[in-house]
Amino acid sequence: MSADYEVDVAVVGGGACGLMTALRAARDPELVVAVYEKSTREGCNTQFSSGSLAAGGTRFQREAGIDDSPERHAADILAVSKDPESEPILLELCRAAPRYVEWLGDELGHPMEIGLDMARSGQSVPRLHTDKGRAGGGRLVATLRQAVAAADNIAFVDNTPGVGLICENGKVTGVEVVENGERRRVGAKAVVLAADGFGNNPTMLAEYCPQAVGAFYGGVSTSTGDAITWGIELGAAVRNMAAYLGHGLVVPGHGTRLNPVLPFLGAMIVGVDGRRFVDEKGQGYSKLGRIIARQPSRRAVLIWDERMHEAAMNSELMRESAAAGAFGRYASTSELAAAFSLPEDALAEELANFRVVSVAEDPSGVDHGRLEFPLRAGWVTHGILTTQGGLVVDTTGRVQHRDGGWIEGLYAGGGSACGISGPSAEGYMSGNGLLAALGFGWIIGNHLAGAGRRPLC
Ligand SMILES: Cc1cc2nc3c(=O)[nH]c(=O)nc-3n(C[C@H](O)[C@H](O)[C@H](O)COP(=O)(O)OP(=O)(O)OC[C@H]3O[C@@H](n4cnc5c(N)ncnc54)[C@H](O)[C@@H]3O)c2cc1C
Structure with missing residues (x-):
């Protein structure tokens, strides 16, 4: 493949999922990670969000005398989503959640606390974690970006949208981006789609998510479904596309x-x-x-x-x-x-x-x-606020093909992947959005770290 340059891991999208993926993958010093972000000026939904992180079984909960576990968290979500097919992925995400919530607080210095005053429907115990002072998602993104800036082997490339995937013999070998106005081919051993959903794409909403048509849109302009579209073109399976x-x-x-x-x-x-x-x-x-x-x-x-x-x-x-x-x-x-x-x-x-x-x-x-x-x-x-359906992935975030198996070299998480909120707007439980974003970022990044010494995928 002719590429303008090569990295090990190319991440498309610099929100919660993309930043977390990069941070976890970059713990492997042998990996060079690049995050391509369409526009930090337009922002990401993580920044717009309340930054409420659902996690069951954290030390913040234990210190407040709350008895919880990832399994209980998953059971609460399933009772609302009514989507048993999502259970294996849901369990992995719920198991990741207490680990990254503590890591964000302990390692990255995010001022984390359990929100005892944040009761939400369907949550059998207080489970939403937030920043002290309640500044919301902007503060969470600042914490993640600061850590990315301090990592020697991560390049955060702003104002550089991904515009398509590079494939050879059914395998994804890189991504095309527009950098400084020029189209460039970036070779990568793994491409991670973290570009969120299609809340700001009226054509996709009309096709997949008609119940949301005409509703006030409260998300960012950059959620135009780019990554999901590329996946579909490549033969990826999608699910729960009417969920939001x-x-x-x-x-x-x-x-x-x-x-x-x-x-x-x-x-x-x-x-x-x-x-x-x-x-x-x-x-x-x-x-x-x-x-x-x-x-x-x-x-x-x-x-x-x-x-x-x-x-x-x-x-x-x-x-x-x-x-x-x-x-x-x-x-x-x-x-x-x-x-x-x-x-x-x-x-x-x-x-x-x-x-x-x-x-x-x-x-x-x-x-x-x-x-x-x-x-x-x-x-x-x-x-x-955001769509919840997307590319079907397995428990390591690998994108699944419509005909079975997975598309080699391609991962997806956050709003680009099929979420955990069932088939409609009624199955969403508070905290599911960032659970799928940070959780998949954690899982995919951990999976890729160490892969420098073994074949990726
Ligand atoms: C108002 C609001 C409040 C919310 N509150 C909560 C909450 O409290 N708790 C919760 O769990 N969830 C909440 N959510 C949902 C949650 O914010 C999202 O589910 C989550 O942020 C998705 O993370 P992400 O990393 O997938 O996407 P994002 O954070 O949106 O990041 C995606 C990034 O990809 C970039 N991008 C898009 N296309 C391209 C491209 N072609 N090339 C390069 N980059 C691209 C975008 O610019 C963006 O920066 C809220 C959402 C909204 C809108």
């Missing part, structure tokens, strides 16, 4: 979100008719998005009180929402009804009947009372 990470608490017009902990603290949701239409605590925010999408005018009002407000403000999401003027403070039912053009009678009836913690939820039968004025409230709508 949706959100039911997106602030219309701004794209920021209200804190998903609010329903668990006792917030109420009503439609434009002033009536409740959903069990607020009964589903994750992705499924809630589907429910709100079916409401008239595809929006609803989230209502909470001061007791919940302080706890909910401890997140970058709520700080952004406050800055965007996404919610207000109301002294009476009539003020609240007028602000959102809701029928006052219906709203008053719902407020009178709603219990912050229902009698059924508290076995002691204690009535925890009603929402108390002054109330906070804001419009919410449904959105799509």
